Amino acid sequence: MSDELNGINADLAHLARLAIAEQPDDVRLFVARLVRKYRNANPQLAAxxxxxxxxxTARGHNPLRKADIHQAQPNQQLPLDDESRLSLLKAFNFETKFExxxxxKEIEESLNQLIQERRQSTRLISLGLQPTRSAIFVGPPGVGKTMTARWLAEQLNLPLYILDLTAVMSSFLGRSGSNLRAALDFAKKRKCVLLLDEIDAIAKRRNDDTDVGELKRLVTVILQEVDEWPSDGLLLAATNHPELIDIALWRRFDLIVNFGAPDNPATKEAIKRFSGQDYGIFERWIDILAFVFAGESYSNIEREISRIRRSIAIGTASDTDLIENIIKIRSISLPKQEKIKFAVILASQTRLSQHAISDITGVSRDTIRKYKSEQIVTTQ
Ligand SMILES: Nc1ncnc2c1ncn2[C@@H]1O[C@H](COP(=O)(O)OP(=O)(O)OP(=O)(O)O)[C@@H](O)[C@H]1O
Ligand SMILES: [Mg+2]
Structure with a gap:
């Protein structure tokens, strides 16, 4: 096959990929590149x-299309990976209020301080101090790191850009350093919040047999940027693998925020929030559910609650059956002493009979009675 035909095939395949992935902006940019490319060889096609x-483009100005409003602003052209034409950054703007x-308490306090520093930055700077310019969010999956970055950007009234590390690193490795630099340069020139989400993806690759030198360069690029980040912008990073983060990088961040699974009151608040208008159904189970969900992430709790709500809505089962089932599953995995504690909570906080509780938890009625009376004695 001739080189020319090969080239056309590659362009066609690429265009198909972008179109199927529903990336209209990337399709437009790619077509613009094709226009330039084919202008001489095939002016008719280019035209x-x-x-x-x-x-x-004319349609893009339709004010009803929110995504296009953002893209229609010329200075908002997001940087792309040259080869794949994928956006290196994803932009978020906040037309809808974000919850x-x-x-x-600790996280709220440190974020409030960060927000206040921003609001009073002139004062800080006049005293020779810099407001917090960078922070790293650490914690397991589904506890609100990305969500908090979005909320924070909204509080600061700044647009949020999230670095897409997959796009940065999807091209052949030699380009990822310059991709990263282009994305960081873009964000640095704007007053914005830039989130380097799941930053461990860079660090993690060190264990693969990919080019270690290249990965080191990536970390170096970030290191330099953290130090030089403008004080009217905010650089955030998030990870659930703190142990993989380069120690030198770690030290550069002004603020470290540790996220964790919700404690008991926060779990209850989450159940309330996620059950929405069905809270009436969940309320009487709240203590039990908080016990059942102990140690779970917010997103797991959300998923379970939504599943129950859906089942109730379509009439698959009653709330009692559904929740008893969850209790049963949870109770199987508990060690003996915890099981007893659980059975006692069920006995004192639900209307379930001791017989039913014994069935669900496998703890004998005698044991439940014994521990329950002990509990009453100790709490008096
Ligand atoms: N603190 C929270 N408060 C309320 N909802 C939360 C919270 N944390 C997580 N959620 C729910 O879980 C979803 C996922 O959370 P998010 O993407 O912020 O997690 P993450 O910590 O960034 O996880 P990952 O490490 O996997 O990226 C959110 O969209 C939200 O619905
Ligand atoms: Mg996240």
């Missing part, structure tokens, strides 16, 4: 594509 592009995540 036709150019015409499609123009027709489409505040449920946060522990």
């Amino acid at each position: 036709q594509m150019d015409q499609y592009l123009r027709a489409n 505040q995540p449920i946060l522990s």
Whole structure:
């Protein structure tokens, strides 16, 4: 096959990939590149594509299409990976109000301080101090790191950009350093919050047999940027593998925020929030559910609650059956002493008979009675 035909095939395949992935902005950019590429060799084809592009841009100004409003601003052209034409950054703007995540007191305090520092930055700077410019969010999956970054950007009234590490690193490795730099440069020039989400993806790759030198360069790029980040912007990073983060990188961040699974009151608040208008159904189970969900992430709790709500809505089973079932599953995995504690909570906080509780937990009625009376004595 001739080189020319090979080239056309590759362009066609690439265009198909972008179109199927529903990335209209990337499709437009790629077509623009094709127009330039084919202008000399095939002016008719180039003119036709150019015409499609123009027709489409005009539609992009339709004020009802939110995503396009953002893209329509010329200075908002997001940086791309040259080879894949994928956006290196994803932009978020906040036309809809974003709900505040449920946060522990400590996190709330440190984020409030960060927000206040921003609001009073002139004062800080006049005293020779810099407001917090960078922070790293650490914690297991599903506890609100990404969500908090979005909320924080909204509180600061700044646009949020999230670095797409897959796009940065999807091209052949030699380009990832310059991709990363392009993305960081873009964000640095704007007053914005930049989130380097799941930053351990860079660190993790060190264990693969990919080019270690290249990965080191990536970390170095970030290191330099953390130090030089402008004080009217905010650089955030998030990870659930702190142990994989380069120690030198770690030290550079102004603030470290540790996220964790919700404690008991926060679990109850989460159940309340996620059960929405069905809270009436969940309320009487709240203590039991909080016990059942102990140690679970917010996103797991959300998923379970939504599953129950859906089952209730379509009439698969009653709330009692569904929740008893969850209790049963949870109770099987508990060690003996915990099982007893659980059975006693069930006996004192639900209307379940001791017989039913014994069935569910496998703890004998005698044991339940014994521990329950002991509990009453000790709490008096
Ligand atoms: N603190 C929270 N308060 C309320 N909802 C939460 C909270 N944390 C997580 N959720 C729910 O779980 C979803 C996922 O959370 P998020 O993406 O912020 O987790 P994450 O910590 O970034 O996880 P990962 O490490 O997997 O990226 C959120 O969209 C939200 O619905
Ligand atoms: Mg996340």
